[in-house]
Amino acid sequence: MVLNQCRRRRVPLSVAYLLLSSAYAAGAESQAVQTLAIPPDSPRWELQGKANVAEYQGRKCLYLDGAEAVVKDFEMRDGIIDVDVATTAARGFFGILFRVNDKHSEWVYLRQHKSGAPDAMQYTPVLNTGLNWQIYNGPGFTGAVDIPKDVWFHLRLEVAGAQAKFYLNDMNKPALVMSDLKSGVRKGQVGIGVLTGATYISNFEIRSTPDVPWERHLPAMPAGTITKWSISPAFDALTRNLERPLAPSEADQIKWQEVEAEPPGFVVLYRYREAPHPRVSFANDFSKRLEPQPGTKVLYARAMIDSDRDQVKKLELGYSDEVSVFLNGKILYRGRSAQNFRDPGFLGIMNPENDAVYLPLRKGSNELMLEVSELGGGWGFICRLADFAAN
Numbered sequence: 001m002v003l004n005q006c007r008r009r010r011v012p013l014s015v016a017y018l019l020l021s022s023a024y025a026a027g028a029e030s031q032a033v034q035t036l037a038i039p040p041d042s043p044r045w046e047l048q049g050k051a052n053v054a055e056y057q058g059r060k061c062l063y064l065d066g067a068e069a070v071v072k073d074f075e076m077r078d079g080i081i082d083v084d085v086a087t088t089a090a091r092g093f094f095g096i097l098f099r100v101n102d103k104h105s106e107w108v109y110l111r112q113h114k115s116g117a118p119d120a121m122q123y124t125p126v127l128n129t130g131l132n133w134q135i136y137n138g139p140g141f142t143g144a145v146d147i148p149k150d151v152w153f154h155l156r157l158e159v160a161g162a163q164a165k166f167y168l169n170d171m172n173k174p175a176l177v178m179s180d181l182k183s184g185v186r187k188g189q190v191g192i193g194v195l196t197g198a199t200y201i202s203n204f205e206i207r208s209t210p211d212v213p214w215e216r217h218l219p220a221m222p223a224g225t226i227t228k229w230s231i232s233p234a235f236d237a238l239t240r241n242l243e244r245p246l247a248p249s250e251a252d253q254i255k256w257q258e259v260e261a262e263p264p265g266f267v268v269l270y271r272y273r274e275a276p277h278p279r280v281s282f283a284n285d286f287s288k289r290l291e292p293q294p295g296t297k298v299l300y301a302r303a304m305i306d307s308d309r310d311q312v313k314k315l316e317l318g319y320s321d322e323v324s325v326f327l328n329g330k331i332l333y334r335g336r337s338a339q340n341f342r343d344p345g346f347l348g349i350m351n352p353e354n355d356a357v358y359l360p361l362r363k364g365s366n367e368l369m370l371e372v373s374e375l376g377g378g379w380g381f382i383c384r385l386a387d388f389a390a391n
Contacts, residue, residue, distance in 0.1 A: 006141015024145055034208040038071060040201075046070045046191075054200065057152065058336075061202040062192075070100060070191030077187040079208040080155040083175065083194075085090070085111055085201050088150055095121075096157045096166075099181075101188035103129045106168045106181055106289075108157060112197065113148040121166070121176055123184035127268065128276025133319045134339070136182060137349050141177045152202070154339065161212040180217040182268075218230040218263045222317075224385040225265035229301050230256040235271045235371035237296035237373045242336060245369065246300060259346070263312045269372065269379040273299065274365075280375050286344045298373040302355055305368055307361040314388040315359050315373075319381040321359070322373035325357050328366055333357045338375050352382045374386070 031365050038044050040062045041053050051066025053060065062069055070203055095109025105126045114120040119142045124133045133141075139354055156167040158174075162181050165174040221227070232254045246254075261267050278295025281288040307313075317325070321338035324331060335355055339348040359368070372381055 003188060023308075025102075034070075034206075036074065036206045036208075038204050038206075043061060044072050044074070046072045048130060049194075058083075059200075059202050061086075061200040063198065063200055064094070064192060064194040065198045066194065068097065068191055068193050070189050071206070074189065075187050076159070076190050076206060076208060078160050078211050079190075079206055081155075081190055082203070082205045082207075083155050083192065083201055084152050084203040085155055086150070086152045087147075087197060087199045087279070089197030091184050092199065093195035094199040096155065097189075097191045097193045098157065098159060099185040099188035100191065101185045102387050103127075104183050104185050105188060106151060106164075107131070107193055108164070108176065108178070109195075110145070110147050110168075112147045112149060112361065114230070115149075116144060118142060118144050120145045120147060121168075123164075123166070123176060123178045125181070127270035128274050130270040130379065131275070131376075132180040132182070132268060132270060132378040132380075134348050135268060135350050135380050136378070138179065142177045145175045160209070160218060161214045162216050169209070170185065174188065177365040180219075186214065186319045196235050202274075205206070210294055212375075221263045221265060222259075222384060225261060226303050226305075226383040226385065227261040227265065229259050229261065229267055231259055231267075231269070231272060231298040232256060234276075234297045234299045237298035238292055238294060240298055241297065242322070242324050242371055242372075242373065243331055245329050245331060251302075256302075265382040266350075267301065267380050267382065269374070270298065273297070274374070275379070275380070277372055278336075278375055280340070283340050286340070289341055293375060296373055298371060299381075300369060300371055302367060303383070305359070305361060305366040305385070307363055307366060311361050313359045313361055313386050314386040316352040316384040316386055317355045317357055317381070318353075319370070320348055320350045320378050321370060321375045323381065324371040326367075326369040326371070327359050327385070332359070338378050344354045348377060350378065350380060350382065352384050358388060365380050 021338045039059050050065045051067035054063035093109050097107050099106050108123045110121050124131050153169050158165045164178040166176040168175045227279040276295050276297040322336045325333040337348045
């Protein structure tokens, strides 16, 4: 399944319900609500990784560590998932998988080693087997919560259309409100995913609920955002000179794909390209940060900027994990923002406020090209143009 494919990644492995019209609500009441309770030893579980039936604190349960337990022969669009969990691990990543569909899914999970921290829990879409926690961060994606250890506690996930709510112990107040689910998958399997860290689950239950209208709650697109891009196929980064621009003959031979940034301006490359899963040597040994990392992927992204005069424009730039910036065939900037790269605790969260490049635009059409490399955690970029006045 999806997370099993992702376990090689060096990931530290971060709604308001729509009100129905009275007419829709009347129709929804006629839909039967299905309830499915799945005991630990049920043949309905599809287990992958280190997973087995166990007993913990007097309960029969499923034990998972670097594993998934996904319900067979069942798909959910809208519904409520309840489960009791317990963990003995000092460090780990575990949570609820939902709308699992081939290489894509949604995942809301806990980091027990971050208990009480702003990113103790996180929601991320999984796209082409890639987690996107470096891109989707902050309100609606991450939050602080206290995570119990060595005791059973309760989790609930309520999914309704393009929104969801996640609860931990307190079933009256959601710990995390996901106002806009990002994968685009509307229906799929459900289960539990444990990237790492011994975790026990019991009392797993799914209740299907009537479908609500699908309505996105997208953020605003800030002024100056560059939204229209063309992207190349992915290449092996170790075969490319990442500080050299494409020659015109090379660019002409590439089959470019037109893409458009999503609000607030992200170009999320896992939507279009398979996620790489290299074993990153400096993830656990900072002294190896400058070593080549086999398996790193790179692609080119280009956009055109029209200028009414010769001028300098500030380009606000966020990226994951590495970038080279070229303007009209000349390199202006090279940045590396991978997790653990700048310091051992560095996360590499992508924000447009992180870096800036000053573009010497000429009158007329200008070609902006990015060379974006990926190791893991989310492959993408965001670019915004802002006025710049030199003193």
